[in-house]
Amino acid sequence: MTLSARVAAALAEDGELARAIPDYEPRAEQQAMAEAVAGAIEAGETLVAEAGTGTGKTFAYLVPALLAGRRVVISTGTRTLQDQLYHRDLPLVTNALERPVRRALLKGRTNYLCPYRTQVTAEAGRLESRALADRFQRLREWAGRTRSGDLAEAPDGTLDPMLLPRVTSTADNCLGQECPLYSDCFLMEARRRAQEADVVVVNHHLLMADWAVREGGYGEVLPGADVYILDEAHQLPETAAQFFGLTISSRQLQDLARDTRAEQLREAGDSPALGERAGALERAAAELRLALGPERREAWSLAATAAVIGAAESLLGALDALVAALEPQAPRGKGLEACHRRSGELAAGLRRFLGEAEEGETVRWLETRGQGFSLRLTPLSVAGTFHAHMQRHPAAWVFTSATLSVGGRFEHFTRRLGLESPRTLRVDSPFDYRRNALLYVPAGLPEPSSPGYLPQYLEQVAAVLRASRGRAFLLFTSHRALAIAADTLAGRVDHPLLVQGEAGQQRLLERFRAAGDAVLLGTQSFWEGVDVRGEALSCVMIDRLPFGSPGDPVTRARIEALRADHGNPFAQYQLPEAVITLRQGVGRLIRDASDRGVLVIGDGRLVQRSYGRVFRESLPPMPLTRRLEDVEAFFAA
Template identity: 70%
Template sequence: MSELDAAVAAALSADGHLADLLPGYAPRPEQQEMAAAVADVINQEETLVVEAGTGTGKTLAYLLPALLAGRRTIISTGTRTLQDQLFHRDLPLARQAVNRPVRTALLKGRGNYLCLYRMERTLESGRLENRALADGLQQVRAWSGRTRSGDLAEAPAAASEPALVPRITSTADNCLGQECPLYSECFLMEARRRAQEAEVVVINHHLLMADWALREGGFGEVLPQADVYILDEAHQLPETAARFFGLSVSSRQLFDLARDIRLEQQREAGDAPGLSEQAARLERATADLRLVLGDGMRTAWRTLERPVGEAAEALAHALAEGIAALAPQAPRGKGLESCHRRANSLYQDLQRFLAEPDEGGQVGWVETRGQGFYLRLTPLDVSEQMAGQRARHGRAWVLTSATLAVDGQFGHFLERLGLDDARTLALDSPFDYPNHALLYLPASLPEPSHPDFAEAYLQEAQTVLEASRGRAFLLFTSHRALQTAADWLARRGHHQLLVQGAAPQQQLLDRFREAGDAVLLGTQSFWEGVDVRGPALSCVMIDRLPFGSPADPVLQARMEWMREQGRNPFATYQLPEAVIGLRQGVGRLIRDASDRGVLMLGDVRLVQRGYGRQFLHSLPPMPLTRDPAQVRAFFADQSSTSS
C-alpha cells in the first residue's frame, strides 16, 4: 500500500479526522472503494471513469485523495451552483479532514464577474431604456465598491437583469485585456491570478471547454497547467464539448457590437458619424434575420427557405461594411480597435457558417429564443478532440457521475469521449431502494404517441397526488406537455402548484421545500442537479422516456452520420442517451438514507417493447407495481411511520 493509499484509508476510517468533524459519521464501503481507486489512478497517472450512485459520498471520495496527493488539481463540475457548493461547503470540510494547508481558488467564466470598464462606460453614456435599469446600475455601482471578488452571484438581484448583464460584464470579444485602463483593478484577472497560484482550482465544464477551445485556436489560455483533472457530473461532457468545439454566432453578439460601435464613436471619434449609421445598419440586418426566422425554431440550416439565406447574406454584407468603416478609425482608440477586431471575427464565423454548414462531420443549424437567435456549427463526434486534450493536459484523470452506465456497461460514454484506455468502476447507491421506494407503472395508459395519452396520464397523476398529498415533482420531456399539465392541474384547484418559468429555479425549490405539500412541474433543468431531501419530495412522476426529439437537427445529422458508418443509431446512440437521461430524473427521488418515495413512469414502452428491459435494468432495485392500491398503501404506511 502506497503512502497516499494509507493516508486516504486513514482519513475515511471510523477513527479518522472525518469522524471528528461529522457527528454520527460511519465509514461507507462504497466511498472507501472509490477513494482508493482515485488514489491509485493519481499514483499510476491513469484515467478512471467511476459511476457512484446517490449517497456514495463521491465528492469527498475524490477530494481527499486529491488534497492528500499534494499535486496541482483542477476540479470541474456541471453547473455554477454545484461549483459554489463544492468550493464553499465540501472543499473546506475536506481541507479540515486532511489537516494540512491547501491553497484553493474558485474560477468562473468571465460573464460571472463585474467588468468595471463596461460598467463605467454604461454610466458614462447615460443611455438606459428605463428607470428600473438605471436604478439597478446604481445598485451595482455601489456594490462594486464593497465586493472583493466581483462575482455577480454575490451582487444585488438587479445585476442579473438580462438587459443590464451585457452592460456590466465583458465577453471574449469585447474585453480590452491589458489595454484596458482598469486592467489593474479587474476582478476577472484577479480571480485568474489566484487560480494560477492555487494547488486546487474549482471550475465548471463550460470554462474548461472554453479554455481548451482557446488553446486549440492559438489564443492563449485561462487555466493553469495541472497534474490531476477531476470532472464531476461527467455525463454532461459530450454535449458541452460539442458546443465549445463548434462555432456560434448570436444576435446578442451582433447587437452588442452595434451598441459598442455607437458608444466608442461618441468617445473616440465624434467627427465620424458614419460609424453610428453603420451600427444602425447592422442592427437592422440582425433584426431582419430574426424576423424571417420566426419563433420557436430549432432546425437544420440547409432546410430553410431562400428568404432566410438572403437575410443572412444581407447581415454578412452589413458586417463587411462595418469593418470597412471601422478600419480607418480603429487606430484612434482601444475601444474602436476592439470593435474592428470583433466585427472581423464575427464576419469570418458567419462566412464559415454560410459556406459549409454540413461538411466534415458537423451540422449547421439555427435556433431562436425569445427575441434572439443562434447560428451554430456543431461537430457530430468529439471523441478525437477530447482524447487529444486529455493527452495534452494532466497526468491523472477522474471522470465521475451518478449516471454514466447503461445496464451496467460504460461503452457508450467511453466511446463518446474517446476513453479507450480508461479504467471503470461502478458503485451502487447505499440507499435501501427495495424497502424505501416503489416503481408504479400504470396499467391502463396508452403509448405516449396516442392522442389520448396526455389526459390519461394526468388522470393517473391526479390519483397518485391524492395519495401522496402533493409532495411531488412532475418531470416532462417537453415544455408543451408541461404547460398542458399545469393548466389541467390548475383547473382542478391544486393550491400549491409551482411551474418552471414562473420564477427562478432556486426560488421555486425554496418554495417547494417550505410548503411541504407542493407540486412542482419542470422540464430539463429539473431532471438533474436538484437536491430536495425529506418528506417534502415523496413522489417523482415522469411522463415518457426521454428520447431526443426526432426533429432536433443535431440528432438528425448524427443519426445520418452513424447510418453512413453502418451503425444502428437507435441502439448505439438514442437508446443509451435516453437511459442515462431517465436515470438522472429518477435520481431526484431518494436523496437521503431516510427518504421514501414513489416513482411513477407513464411510458408503457417500458414493458411493451424489448428495449424497455435496458431502462428497467438500469434503474435502482425497487419493486414494481401496476396497481394503484399498492401506491395508496405505500403512502398510508409512510404516513403511519412518520406519525
C-alpha cells in the same frame, strides 16, 4: 504509507473525517471509490467512476486529491455545484485533514463585474428606464465594496438581463492588457489566484472554453495540473460539442453594434458614420430574425428559403461594411480596435456558416427564441478533439457522475469522449431502494405518441397525488406537455402548484420545501442537480421515456451519420442517451437514507418493449407495480 492506505485511514471509523465532522459514518461504497481515485492519481491514469446517489462521491475524490499533495483542477457541471464545492465541501475536508491548501474559484468572465464596461455605461448615461438606472447605480455602489466582483454576491434584484451585457465583458469585447482599468479587473485577479492555487474549482463551460481558446492559438486561462477531476461528467459530451463548434448569435451582433456606438462617442466623435453602420447592422440582424419566422430549432437546409438566405447575405454585407468603416478608425483607441477585430471575426464566422459546411463532420442548424437567433455549426463527434486535449495535458483524469453507465457498461460514455481503455468503477447507492421505494408503471395507458395519452396519464397523476398528498415533482419531456398539465391540474389539485417559468429555479425550490405538500411541474432543468431531502418530495412522476426528438437537427444528423457508417443509431446513440437522462430524473427521488418515495413512469414501453429491460436494469433496484392500489398502500404504510 501509500496514498491508498492514507485515504483508507482518513475515511475510517476513527479517521480524520470522523473526528472532525459530526455524524460522519464510514461507507464502504465511498471508500471503494476513494481507493480507485487514489490508484488513478498514483499511476497517472484515467478513471471513469459511477457513484450512485448517497455514495458521498465528493469526499471520495477530495480526500485522495488533497492527500496526494498534487496540483488539482476540479470541474463541475453547474455554477451552483461549483459554489457548493468551493464554499462548503472543500473547506470542510481541508480542515478535517488539517492540510491547508491554496484554493481558488474561477468562473467564466460573464460572472464578474467589468470595471471598464461599467464605466463606459456610466459615461454613456443612457438606460431604457428609471428602474434599470436604479439597478445600475446599486451595482456601481456594490462594485466599490466587493473584493471578488463575483456577480453571485451582487445585491438582490440588480442582475437584470438587459443590464448584464453592459457591466460584464465577453471574450469578444475584452481589451485585455490594453484596458485602462486592467489593474482593477476582478476577472484577471481571479485568474491570477487560480494560477497560484493548489486546487482550482471551475465548471465544464469554463474548462471547454479554455480548451477552445487554446485550440485557436489565443493562450490559456486555466493553469496546468497533475490531477483533473470532472464531476457530473455525463454533461461533458454536449458541453464540448457546444464549445468546439461555431455560433453566430443576434446577441453577439447587438453587443457589437452597441459597443461600436459607445466607443465612437468616446474615441471618434467626428466619425458619425460608425454609428450609422452599427445601426445598419442591428437592422440587418432584426430582418434576419423576422425572415426566420416562429420559434424553432432545425437544420439550416430546411430553413434556408430564398428570403432567409437573402436576409443572411444582407447581414454579412452589413458586417463587411462595419469592418470597412472601423478599419481606418481602429488606431484611434483600444475600444475601436477591439470592435474592428470582433466585426472581422463575426464576418468570417458568418461567411463560414453560409459556405459549404464541413461535409460529414458538422451539422449546420439554427435556433430562434423570442427576438433572438443563433446560427450554429456543431461537430457530430468530439471524441478526437477531446482525446487530443487530454493528450496535451498528461495527468491523472477522473470522470465521475451518478449516471455514466447504461446497463452497467460504460462504452457509450467513453466512446463519446474518445477515452481509450480507462479504468472503470461502478459503485451502487447505499440507499435501500427495495424497502424505501416503489416503481409504478400505470396499466392501460395508450402509447405516448397517441393523441389520448396525455389526458389519461394526467388522470393517473391526479390519483397518485391524492395518495401522496402532494409532495411531488412532475417531470416532463416537453414544454408543451408541461403547459397542458399545468392547465389540467390547476383546478384539481388541493396542494400548492408550482410551475417552471413562474419564478426562478431556486425560488421555486424554496417554495416547494417550505410548503411541505407542494406539486412542482418542470422540464429538463429540474431533471438533474436538484436536491430536496425529506418528506417534502415523496413522489417523482415522469411522463415518458426521454428519447431525444428525431426532429432535433443535431440528433437527426448523428443518427444519419451512424446509419451511413453501417451502425445502429438506436442501440448506439438514442437508447443510451435516453437511459442516462431517465436516470438523472429518477435520481431526484431518494436523496437520503431515510427518504421514502414512489417513482411513476407513465410510459408502458418500460415493461412492454424489449429495450425496456435496458432501462430497468439501469435503474436502482426497486419493486415494480402496475396497480394504483399498491401505490396507495405504500403511502398509507
